[in-house]
Amino acid sequence: MALYVSSKLKHYRWLCKVISPAYLQGKSNLSIPVGDKDWREIIYLASFHGVLPSLFIALRNNQLLDSLPKDLSEALEGFYELNCLFNVQLRDQIISTTRLLNGCGIEPIWLKGAIHLLAPNWRQSSRTMADLDLWIPEPKEQLLAIEILTNDGYFIQPESVGKDYRLSQHYAPIIKSGQPARLEIHRHIVTPFCCALLNDEDALKKVVRGDKEGCSFGILSTEDQIMQSYLQCTEQGADCFNPRNTVGLMKMVDFLERFSSPDHLEKWFSENPQLNGEPWRLKARQFHSHLNCYFSIDYNGKKNSSYMRQVVFALNFPRLDGIYYIIKHGSFLLWRRKLGALNNWPGKLYRKLVFLKSL
Template identity: 30%
Template sequence: MAALHPTRLVAACLSLGDSPDPILDATITSTDCDWPRIFWSAGNHLVTPSLAGALTRKGLFDRLPTEVQDYLVGLQALNRERNQALYQALSAVVARLNDADIEPLLLKGAIALLTGQYPGASDRVLGDLDLLVPGDRLDEASALAQTIGYRKAELPMVFPGDQDRMQHAVPLLHPTLPVTLEIHRRMLNNPEDNSRLESGLKARRLMLEGVGRVQVPDTGTRILHNFLHAQIQDQQRRRRVLNLRQLYEFAALAKQHADTLDWPSIMNRLRGGHRQAFAEYLGQAESWLGLPYPRTAMRAPSTPRELWLIEQVERHDVLRRAFAVYSEALRMPRRLARLPLRLVHTPGWFPAKFRALRQTRS
């Protein structure tokens, strides 16, 4: 364990088993343990606030050096304070939407703010608040949020019709808090993936501590949304990017609900080409976080190769950059085909892009 890459050590700390691991214990309590590199890796994956809780559940936290304990507890407390502010902001938005008889469906990290989630959910780092509303009430919901102080974020110039094709309205910024609100018309950008995902959605209603009414997706839909958003829409599979924050939530949900999840039915909600990628994602959860691979879920022959590639990309920045270029190159033909129309409809787009490029280089 002592020779492991720092990201492997972070993953070992987050692994799903709660019983003490003697090898992990010996490694993280050793005087040779390189905590700055571990913290750097955990920070890159946005999981540092999760380490204190994970190691406490394993019975190892008290074995850490005092300064390491203080650092982890401090970050955990700061993140929980931020999440409390996010919860209060969410409650205010939900109450305003409920006044107009809109009952939003919580998505992604917003669900982690609720009680009774998987172990460690309260320590999840949230980027923004994602809510789904009926498509024909998207503009109304955005306007309602603006009546309580939210304002639209400034976006770069977009091609006519691009905003209508996006899965959410223009992001909204809280007037005083570092909170971004994204109100969605659909769960995913890709229409076919979204149709398959939402067709199997089974939502349940909850109260936000008496403040307002929300809906929450069933676990199978949450697992699929996690995979499709991170691996497919954000192209992390194509770029062979490891994302421990998303993978941990995926694995924790899968383990917590292992007895009730129908894996063949879950995988059948995916397009054929995505089922292999989903099996590879399960393989990531097994390899990095110790998720017992579901007996009824298919395995992909490509998983060992993909796991090796992900490990190499995590270790070598040159490979990370190479796969990022490769991913962008695959998108280039479609972008080039749209350039003439973009020039006609938004002639100021190219000067704006040029100015932005100059600013990034200055």
């Protein structure tokens, strides 16, 4: 058992270090795993965290692909190329959605991963995504956009029907047959709880206007993109069944890749001292601790040792941690009366248990 649990931790640590931008790390040698069992676990982790394309790019940039078995390097290249092809479909969806909204006088502001597909080098992007987020600042235009997209064939995805999105930053996700991703129309850029860090009104003044293929849209300023990415990794990091509910690695890489150097990263944190105050300090310290331990990002502040011990436990014993999460989160939802209809409980619990078996 000791060997089993230590390998889980070792593979996670290795993956984080490889996909972390090399220019943000201190100098160190990077060894290549040699066993089939090692690579099976690494591929599983990279797939689960949405970083398989990033893993290929990192190994290629570090000239390490030749050190891998040929079939493995070819498989990683295949995953990357498949993601590039999928990104073509996603970009087509962005353009068609923008053109549809422009036709009714609405100029969407694209957020998060969608921004990568509007950049000049979008074809080489290793970013993975399952949804496309767009913000429409004017409430009346939000409702009009939903009506336009509904008439075009979009509908609320089944698992979101009946859920209460009134306090969310976006409306219920919508999907359309034949389109690769769901759309999330944002009322606000971030949750109301986080608006003190990224305010709609201030961000709107700095929006950068763009035009692609005759479509008019906006994207957030570089500073606001970084802040939204940071919040996706901290206050809005809601990914379940990652180590002790840490955010997915894809989002951490997305944040780190927005910086050009360690000085740039340090400067951004120094220019946002409010992150070290209440109520943001806990998540900020957890995030810093994780980046320092697993991504080799220098950090001179106080580490959250208790949180990191919990991460280690979750990596070593993922099923036990998953069971603990189900009990804890289920109790919380029961206490807050958010578990939904009683007849839906068995199905929800069954899906969680099936997922636990795959860990």
